Amino acid sequence: MDSREIVRRAIERRRPPRLPFWQHEVDWAPDDVCDVWEMDRARAGWFFDHAAADDWGCGWTRTDVKNMGQVVDHPLADWAALDGFHPPSARNPFYFERLEPLVDEAGDRYVAVTSHFTLIERLHMLRGFAATMEDFYLEPERVERVLDMILGFKLELFGELHRRLGDRVDGLFLTDDWGTQQGTFVGPGVFEQFFAPRYARLFRAIHDHGWHVILHSCGRINDFVPRLVELGVDVLNMQQPQAYGLVEFGEQFRGEVCFLTTVDIQSTLPRGVEEEIREEARLLVENWGTPQGGLIVFNYGMEESLGVDPRMTVAMFDEFVKMAFAY
Secondary structure, rough: OOHHHHHHHHHHHOOOOOOOEEEEOOOOOOOOEEEEEEHHEOOEEEEOOOOOOOOOOOOEOOOOOOOOOOEEEEOOOOOHHHHHHHOOOOOOHHOOHHHHHHHHHOOOOOOEEEOOOHHHHHHHHHHHHHHHHHHHHHHHHHHHHHHHHHHHHHHHHHHHHHHHHHOOOOOOEOOOEEEEEOOEEHHHHHHHHHHHHHHHHHHHHHHHHHOEEEEOOOOOOOOHHHHHHHHHOOOOEOHHHHHHHHHHHHHEEEOOOOEEEEOOOOOHHHHHHHHHHHHHHHHHHHHHEEEEEEEEEEOOOOOHHHOOHHHHHHHHHHHHHHHOOOO
């Protein structure tokens, strides 16, 4: 059975023969996923590398340590700019011209194309985070207008991706961070009013293209997980197992959705105690996976930014490999 089928079976909970791995770190562990990021490259360059404006006009900055950085200049900080504001052209060949050679290199691996900043993230990048939290109550019509603009761009972008690559893509990796360490940024009412209908439309379009919906979301988003699954998320990329309550989270949601996860990137891995890392890897397999599937091992990478000793990453994968056939 090839890597693509192993990953698909894990996502769809159809009894994969082993744990699939999404990693390019160690050559002695499986490497089952070809993740393609090039659709996210802005004309000014990568947001990882440049303190420049992206194609939406959001101005980025970052520290001397390589990391994603953050938006500091918000093109809609003043609502007066909204009437003259337009999104990038979603069908611009620039976003697609580098994809095909990368997909050609996938071989028998599962192909995931990344598209960052789905709804809430792009909204607060355009407007500013604090202003966005206020706008849900003070400027709901304008919020709806901007979200419809973002959604329209994504739908057109993915439609063009499908026209060009079709079933050579297996899944879309989307990002929308929804939480702090304590809970979600907004309550269920705001989520239902502004985001649930748009997610439903977006996820339905992705499924209609024949692809899985893979959503990354940091923070303690436990309260939103059931609704995200109802709306159509196939895979949740969770990188902070300790924030969710590792065992309790597994007891509540294992078997309901597939998890793409790693040992905790904010506590366990940076602390650098090898046995703690190995124990958490075992607990993840035992509590988040099922015999039917539902678990994919993930590597966040960027060890310098996280303050992680590379030897701890190796230990983590060593333990996951030992467990690969055990769940």
